Amino acid sequence: xxxxxxxxxxxxxxxxxxxxxxxxxxxxxxxxxxxxxxxxxxxxxxxxxxxxxxxxxxxxxxxxxxxxxxxxxxxxxxxxxxxxxxxxxxxxxxxxxxxxxxxxxxxxxxxxxxxxxxxxxxxxxxxxxxxxxxxxxxxxxxxxxxxxxxxxxxxxxxxxxxxxxxxxxxxxxxxxxxxxxxxxxxxxxxxxxxxxxx
Numbered sequence: 001x002x003x004x005x006x007x008x009x010x011x012x013x014x015x016x017x018x019x020x021x022x023x024x025x026x027x028x029x030x031x032x033x034x035x036x037x038x039x040x041x042x043x044x045x046x047x048x049x050x051x052x053x054x055x056x057x058x059x060x061x062x063x064x065x066x067x068x069x070x071x072x073x074x075x076x077x078x079x080x081x082x083x084x085x086x087x088x089x090x091x092x093x094x095x096x097x098x099x100x101x102x103x104x105x106x107x108x109x110x111x112x113x114x115x116x117x118x119x120x121x122x123x124x125x126x127x128x129x130x131x132x133x134x135x136x137x138x139x140x141x142x143x144x145x146x147x148x149x150x151x152x153x154x155x156x157x158x159x160x161x162x163x164x165x166x167x168x169x170x171x172x173x174x175x176x177x178x179x180x181x182x183x184x185x186x187x188x189x190x191x192x193x194x195x196x197x198x
Contacts, residue, residue: 036182038068
């Protein structure tokens with residue numbers, strides 16, 4: 001027997017699906033924190049090593065990203081076992097962040113020709129785009145604001161290229177971007193209660 005829903009029932013189903021996506025993404029906020037702290041730590045440690053004129057300063061990225069990858073893999077495996085179904089929001093986020101990773105590797109590949117300082121400014125813009133779109137999908141203002149902040153930082157990096165031509169300054173710009181687009185919104189998302197969301 002086929003049942004039909006009225007307009008209010010249809011809207012309620014859609015609302016529940018959106019809210020389930022928000023709850024799922026709240027659980028996924030741990031990945032913002034893992035990767036935010038991994039990259040932020042790598043950047044700050046590299047900056048300090050640069051000031052100390054340590055020749056192998058880029059090693060911080062290999063170490064911190066490996067730790068982030070292992071932590072991310074462990075958390076992801078645990079969450080995968082508990083998850084009952086995937087919402088449309090989950091799918092949209094998946095494709096957004098896959099695109100993010102692909103573009104990140106393109107920028108890293110180009111860094112030998114355009115320079116690391118310019119690459120970091122492009123990555124700051126990429127952080128901004130990812131978090132802005134995520135915030136828009138979830139209707140979560142701190143992510144939107146974090147994304148806009150990173151886009152403004154990327155614009156500043158482009159407009160004041162003489163300042164951010166310095167690798168050290170570009171590294172600080174990158175760390176500031178991680179703070180405003182990943183870490184602060186990540187903690188806010190983690191503490192948000194979506195159960196009563198409209």
